[in-house]
Amino acid sequence: MEIYKEFSFDSAHFLPNVPDGHKCKNMHGHTYRLRVFIKGPIDPQLGWIMDFKELKDALSGVIDQLDHQLINDIKGLENPTAENITSWIWTQIKPLLPLLFKIELYETPTTGVIYYGD
């Protein structure tokens, strides 16, 4: 069984490595939606895989770093494509969430990334 929690953050970014004239070279913003999935056995006593509250707490540091920020300013996110942001989030939270299974990051209502780790 899997459980998930959804988060949202509003951030600015630009993509420095796209060709001149590409619209994403200009600074612009997104309301990102992030879903973090945990997979594991149900604790027979508690009846859950993990407390949603614990999941929320594990993401708070990452969300604080991203929300209302220019993502390009974050170390390791100088080229903040959705793919790179997803990979960066995984690296940040995996040590806190051993049962981490999947991350979905939606950059717009119609585009996103699904990542299962390396």
Ligand SMILES: Nc1nc2c(c(=O)[nH]1)N=C([C@H](O)[C@H](O)COP(=O)(O)OP(=O)(O)OP(=O)(O)O)CN2
């Ligand atoms: N594989 C990727 N492609 C693109 C990324 C990315 O991170 N990975 N990022 C962008 C830009 O950040 C852009 O803001 C989003 O692009 P796009 O989907 O074209 O955005 P629109 O809202 O303009 O989409 P429409 O469907 O045309 O309204 C670009 N590509």
Ligand SMILES: [Zn+2]
């Ligand atoms: Zn963008």
